[in-house]
Amino acid sequence: MDFASVLMIEILGSIAILVLISIGLAVVFGMMKVINMAHGEFLMLGGYVTIYGTNHAGFSFWVSALILAPIVVGLIGLLLEWLVIRHLYGRMIDTMLATWGISLALVGGMTMLVGNTTTGISTPLPSVSIGDFSVSGYVIFLIGLAVAVCALLYALFKLTTFGLLARATTQNADMVAALGGNPRRIYALTFGLGAALGGLGGAALAPLTGVIPTIGASYIAKAFITVISGGSAVIAGNLSASALFGTVGQVFTYIYTPVIGEVALLLTAIVLIRVLPKGITGRFFRRSI
Amino acid sequence: MARFLQSAGLLGILALGMVLPGWLELFTVYEITIYLIMAVLALSLAFVWGKGGIMCLGQAAFFGLGAYAWAVAAINFGPGLPAVAIAIAVPALFAAVLGYFMFYGRINDIYIGVITLAVTLILFNLINSTSGPQYRIGAALLGGFNGMTGVPTVAWPGGMPLDPGEIFRLTVIVLVASVVAIWAYLRTTPGKVAIAVRENEYRAELLGYNVAQSKLITFTLGGALAGLGGCLFANWGAFVSPTIFSLVQSAQIIIWVIVGGRGTLLGPILGCIALQWATTKLGTQQVVQVNLVLGVVLAFFVLVVPQGILPMITKALAAPFARKTKPATTESQA
Numbered sequence: 001m002d003f004a005s006v007l008m009i010e011i012l013g014s015i016a017i018l019v020l021i022s023i024g025l026a027v028v029f030g031m032m033k034v035i036n037m038a039h040g041e042f043l044m045l046g047g048y049v050t051i052y053g054t055n056h057a058g059f060s061f062w063v064s065a066l067i068l069a070p071i072v073v074g075l076i077g078l079l080l081e082w083l084v085i086r087h088l089y090g091r092m093i094d095t096m097l098a099t100w101g102i103s104l105a106l107v108g109g110m111t112m113l114v115g116n117t118t119t120g121i122s123t124p125l126p127s128v129s130i131g132d133f134s135v136s137g138y139v140i141f142l143i144g145l146a147v148a149v150c151a152l153l154y155a156l157f158k159l160t161t162f163g164l165l166a167r168a169t170t171q172n173a174d175m176v177a178a179l180g181g182n183p184r185r186i187y188a189l190t191f192g193l194g195a196a197l198g199g200l201g202g203a204a205l206a207p208l209t210g211v212i213p214t215i216g217a218s219y220i221a222k223a224f225i226t227v228i229s230g231g232s233a234v235i236a237g238n239l240s241a242s243a244l245f246g247t248v249g250q251v252f253t254y255i256y257t258p259v260i261g262e263v264a265l266l267l268t269a270i271v272l273i274r275v276l277p278k279g280i281t282g283r284f285f286r287r288s289i
Numbered sequence: 290m291a292r293f294l295q296s297a298g299l300l301g302i303l304a305l306g307m308v309l310p311g312w313l314e315l316f317t318v319y320e321i322t323i324y325l326i327m328a329v330l331a332l333s334l335a336f337v338w339g340k341g342g343i344m345c346l347g348q349a350a351f352f353g354l355g356a357y358a359w360a361v362a363a364i365n366f367g368p369g370l371p372a373v374a375i376a377i378a379v380p381a382l383f384a385a386v387l388g389y390f391m392f393y394g395r396i397n398d399i400y401i402g403v404i405t406l407a408v409t410l411i412l413f414n415l416i417n418s419t420s421g422p423q424y425r426i427g428a429a430l431l432g433g434f435n436g437m438t439g440v441p442t443v444a445w446p447g448g449m450p451l452d453p454g455e456i457f458r459l460t461v462i463v464l465v466a467s468v469v470a471i472w473a474y475l476r477t478t479p480g481k482v483a484i485a486v487r488e489n490e491y492r493a494e495l496l497g498y499n500v501a502q503s504k505l506i507t508f509t510l511g512g513a514l515a516g517l518g519g520c521l522f523a524n525w526g527a528f529v530s531p532t533i534f535s536l537v538q539s540a541q542i543i544i545w546v547i548v549g550g551r552g553t554l555l556g557p558i559l560g561c562i563a564l565q566w567a568t569t570k571l572g573t574q575q576v577v578q579v580n581l582v583l584g585v586v587l588a589f590f591v592l593v594v595p596q597g598i599l600p601m602i603t604k605a606l607a608a609p610f611a612r613k614t615k616p617a618t619t620e621s622q623a
Contacts, residue, residue, distance in 0.1 A: 035399055035402075035403060084588055084592065087592055088591070088592070092398075092399050093344055093398060093399065093402070094591050094595060096399065096402060097543065097547065097587060097591045098587070098588045098591040098592060100540055100543070100584075100587060101583075101584045101585065101586070101587030101588030101589075101591065102584060102588055103584065104537065104540055104580045104581070104583050104584030104587065105580070105581050105583075105584030105585050105588065106584070107537075107580050107581075107584070108577075108578035108579065108580030108581025108582070108583070108584060109578070109581050111578050111580065111581075112577070112578045112581065214536075217410060217535070217536040218410075218414070220410070220536075221406070221407040221410035221411055224403045224406070224407050225403075225404075225407050228400055228403055228404070257418065258418075259414055259415055259417075259418040262411055262414055262415075263411060263415060266407060266408065266411045269404075269407075270387070270390050270404065271390070273390070273391075273394055273396055273400065273404070274390045274393070274394040275394075277394050277395050277396050277400075
């Protein structure tokens with residue numbers, strides 16, 4: 001029984017990690033139809049902001065991870081949107097390539113700044129014992145954080161004017177413009193929001209993995225798979241795909257190795273996309289966000 | 290006229306390639322060989338993306354599989370033609386299976402890009418984790434992140450391995466032959482269908498062509514060519530490592546094609562050679578990171594010169610004559 005609950009927490013933890021690394025990507029993709037190849041680097045930047053905030057600037061870990069990282073990375077996202085992305089709306093493939101360029105440039109720039117070594121930060125919470133077993137308290141925090149992020153996003157999209165406008169812009173940007181909205185500003189803010197969520201995700205994962213300028217590459221494949229398989233509904237799609245892949249990945253990781261878990265995750269995704277080309281929310285939960 | 294010039298140019302390059310290794314220093318021969326091997330890879334993407342309209346961001350996967358397949362096959366069966374066949378067949382088969390799921394699943398362009406890239410990255414992780422004596426295929430140790438060293442060089446039927454000059458000549462022949470083969474293929478019916486699918490998928494389908502099948506063929510052929518490039522690569526350095534599956538490697542291929550001009554075959558080859566030369570030069574200094582430059586180049590070209598250098602130059606050269614013959618520009622957006 002103890003073992004079952006530990007395994008359950010591990011599975012929930014891997015689902016939470018998937019949610020945290022991919023929700024920002026899902027927001028940008030779902031709302032703007034932009035595949036942001038630089039998302040992995042936003043995660044990386046979030047990790048660095050957290051580490052520098054904690055180790056050098058004297059903030060507590062929680063302040064740097066939960067407040068500083070999303071704000072700083074969100075601002076960087078806004079800047080990049082203004083510099084590059086806004087010129088390319090409606091050209092999906094070009095946006096994708098341009099963001100890939102940004103991604104490489106961010107990796108190169110960070111390598112110049114901090115060098116090519118992994119910087120670590122200690123895990124801030126002690127482990128929790130359940131019977132004979134123990135689980136990392138930080139994993140439980142990640143599960144809580146993922147739930148909180150989804151709840152806040154849901155509230156943002158459902159309850160605020162910005163959410164209403166953002167959803168309307170997704171449906172028909174011209175109509176929003178005709179009715180006096182400003183799609184350009186909404187796109188910019190949405191991209192900034194996606195970047196901020198990436199920063200938060202990277203910050204939250206920094207204690208688990210450490211940070212190195214090239215770390216984005218190890219997240220980005222899983223994040224893409226999750227978002228594509230989820231389909232265009234941001235929260236429902238992301239949650240359902242994360243739940244599926246997190247479970248598959250963690251079970252296979254438990255039986256074999258983490259890499260086999262990753263391969264199993266990919267194979268599941270390819271079969272899934274063959275059956276449901278529009279993602280999970282293309283067929284199920286279609287009316288959700 | 291243009292066709293004649295192109296043929297004469299190719300013959301010239303071929304002839305130059307045959308005599309060049311005798312004139313140059315060994316190191317230069319080595320360096321140019323790798324540029325040309327990568328040009329084969331660039332050509333494979335120019336075919337799949339520029340001609341077939343399939344945005345494959347993970348062309349490195351087939352290149353890497355070709356290299357690994359060569360290494361494993363050459364160690365197990367000796368470095369002869371069977372190993373070359375395996376080095377082409379493995380990536381082609383992989384492309385066919387992956388392509389089946391993607392094209393028959395009617396996944397759209399952008400998803401194809403993402404999935405092929407994700408596959409490449411996961412191959413990277415997979416091969417990276419194979420360090421340890423238990424990961425072996427026959428007599429070949431996979432070696433994990435250390436890669437496989439001491440890969441045999443392709444040998445003449447008599448058993449004599451090729452020397453660097455011969456590898457250089459072989460690479461030139463493969464590159465020129467691939468260009469000619471792609472030109473010839475594009476003049477056959479399946480080739481024309483592939484172009485039609487690129488131009489307008491729905492129209493091609495309404496005209497009764499099997500779009501998924503056409504894309505699958507293009508994708509598989511491109512995978513085979515990339516695999517051949519990978520085979521040459523493993524021969525060149527006698528070494529393969531998981532970094533050929535890395536994100537930067539995948540990005541470089543895209544950058545070569547974008548900078549050279551998607552839609553053309555020669556543009557990506559030129560783009561590849563020029564950019565590799567530039568990155569090698571950049572790599573010798575310590576101030577600016579290569580990735581930073583590559584990334585800025587990619588973003589710049591997408592924003593400012595999306596059609597690439599070669600089409601821009603030909604357009605500029607053709608401008609004085611543009612009054613007589615209106616160029617039939619086919620603006621293809623991937």
